[in-house]
Amino acid sequence: MKIKEIKENKKQFLPLLLLADEQEDMIDRYINKGTMYVLDDDGVKCECVITDEGKGVLEIKNIATEPEYQGKGYGKALIDFVATTYKGKYSILQVGTGDSPLTIPFYEKCGFIRSHSIKNFFTDNYDHSIYEAGTQLVDMIYLQKKI
Secondary structure (H helix, E strand, C coil): CEEEEECCCHHHHHHHHHHHCCCHHHHHCCCCCCEEEEEECCCEEEEEEEEEEECCEEEEEEEEECHHHCCCCHHHHHHHHHHHHHECCECEEEEEEECCCCCHHHHHHCCCEEEEEECCHHHHHCCCCCEECCEECCCEEEEEEEC
16 A cells, blocks of 8 residues: 655546545635645555645545445545644644535544534535435534644
């Protein structure tokens, strides 16, 4: 298993990016200002994009694992890599996600705790309704962990 930074042609991973953020123009808002990493284990299994949000906060803007490899520890390995790599440079690692029974427990298992939310983020910023596990995503839920 190897994790490497992608500096050019980040859009080659668009199908994977769209698993976590299903509207391309939303991805365009952060992909070029963010740092992208991919986890390669006999092929790319997982990716993430992180951004500096100021005041010691590093944010995971996008993290996704190929569906057939979900639940095998790749996402957690990538989060652990980011936390270790940026420890001492940032004090908080945060992630924003929908209030979904699929994503919230995953982040909590990775050591994140709920921090704050933005009301109506998904309904105000996306051109279509987004559903995950049968639940419409409305508010953005932020989770944080100290690094």
